[in-house]
Amino acid sequence: MYRLSEIQAHRREGDCWIAIHGAVYDITTFLPAHPGGKAILLKHAGSDATAAFDAVHPIELLDEYLSAEQCLGKLEDDTQVRHNAILSLAEVESLALNRLSPKAISYYASGTDDEITKSANGTIYRSILLRPRVFVDCSACDLSTTILGNQVGLPVFVAPAAMAKLAHPSGEAGIAAACSAFNALQMISKNASMSVPDIVRAGPEAVFAWQLYVLKDLAATERTLAMIRKIPQIKFLVLTLDAPFPGKREADERFKAAEVAAGTSGPQVWGTEAGLTWEKTLAWLRKHTDLPIVLKGVQTWEDAAMAARYSPAVRGVILSNHGGRALDTATTPVQVLLEIRKFVPWVFENIEVLVDGGIRRGTDVVKALALGARGVGIGRAALYGLGVGGEAGVKRTLEILADEIATAMRLLGVRKVGDLGPQHVNTAVLNPLVYDGPVEEGLLEDGLRAKL
DSSP states (O other): OOOHHHTTTHHHTTEEEETTTTTEETTTTTTTGGGTOOHHHHHTTBBOOHHHHHHOOOHHHHHHHHHHGGEEEEEEOOHHHHHHHOHHHHHHHHHHHHHHHHHHHHHHHHHHTTHHHHHHHHHHGOOOOOOOSOOOOOOOOOOEEEEEOOOOOOSEEEEOOOOOOTOOHHHHHHHHHHEEEEHEEEEEEOOOOOOOOHHHTTOOTTTEEEEOOOSSSSSHHHHHHHHTTOTTTTTEEEEEEEEOOOOHHHHHHHHHHHHHHHSSSSSOOOBBOOOOOHHHHHHHHHTTTTTTTEEEESSSSHHHHHHTTTTTTTEEEEOOOOOOGGSHHHHHHHHHHHHHHOTTTHHHHHSSEEEEOOOHHHHHHHHHHTTTOOOEEEHHHHHHHHHHHHOOOOOOOOHHHHHHHHHHHHHHTOOOOGGOOGGEEEGGGGGGSSSSOOOGGGGTSOOOOOOO
């Protein structure tokens, strides 16, 4: 067992050690044979180069190029100590951004245009005040709830987050294993870096949903739906509607342009169908699945009301602006929650309303729940946790949120998630930010639901 401080003493051309995936290697004789040249190896000599290695190589390459004799032993694991020392999601993000590859950072962290919506998703929670009550027995605090009839241990879910292997080799399976520890919900991305069966196997106690993008190649989408029907762990579908076209994410575009220029990648082709409509698409989807349908990307009270009119074919909505990655200066999920409460409060009785985007603290989760959300999603935070420490990093992320939620609930005088309500928050300062324009009168009342 080697400490990192011991490895740091071996970082020159004639004495070169490196740590990758918990193993310590003497690569002195391998330096001249490295296909990419010795300079990149010397750059990472004497360090844990796992993140740099994973950015360009599959783990199987280690056994192909390095012999058993070159493996000196194991790297001492102080992961748990380091993870326990992380106290906030801001710390998780900071650590991750120092470890992730430039490709991962450009993809995960980027928002559209000036990133106004990406920023506002989080900052708006600071304007909501909490209203604690006293003389309430809060010695017990229950964070469990249900989402679309599925019992979960947390009101927090992992929203669809693509390409998780850019953060860690365990990928979406690492997220699933972490969710399993909390009996939490993971919505598996359509663009996951692993197969759905491999992901669900990693999380025996997790609850799973699957994200659906309807592709221009409709037959391909139908084949995928047929595959999903064979996976009983998938409890509902999340039809994503807020990205019919790609947003202009400049950091991501710059990186991709550099890859194209270097010949390491081809130009991106957007394959999502832009011609979806309420009646046509939902009728088609109902022919290909019996699973409950949740619509992701609702950004106005009008569309929330329309979704509720299509109940029970539609069982829920996720108020989301794609993490600020689609249309910049769009409204935040908090503003849409307030719109629904103002114009069509009956929506909360007809369908389940979930939110995602901008969650930084457990108090953010509590505020969203108090305003009517059934569950609150995290996307980047889960990926950053994965980047910090794989499964253990995601567990720490969820643990931080769970602890903060429980603390906030106890200080509010709330014992159960279901007891949170609008009486626990003061949103008066946000009144000028709630929509006050023309109203579609036909959507205000709960009329007859459309028959699919």
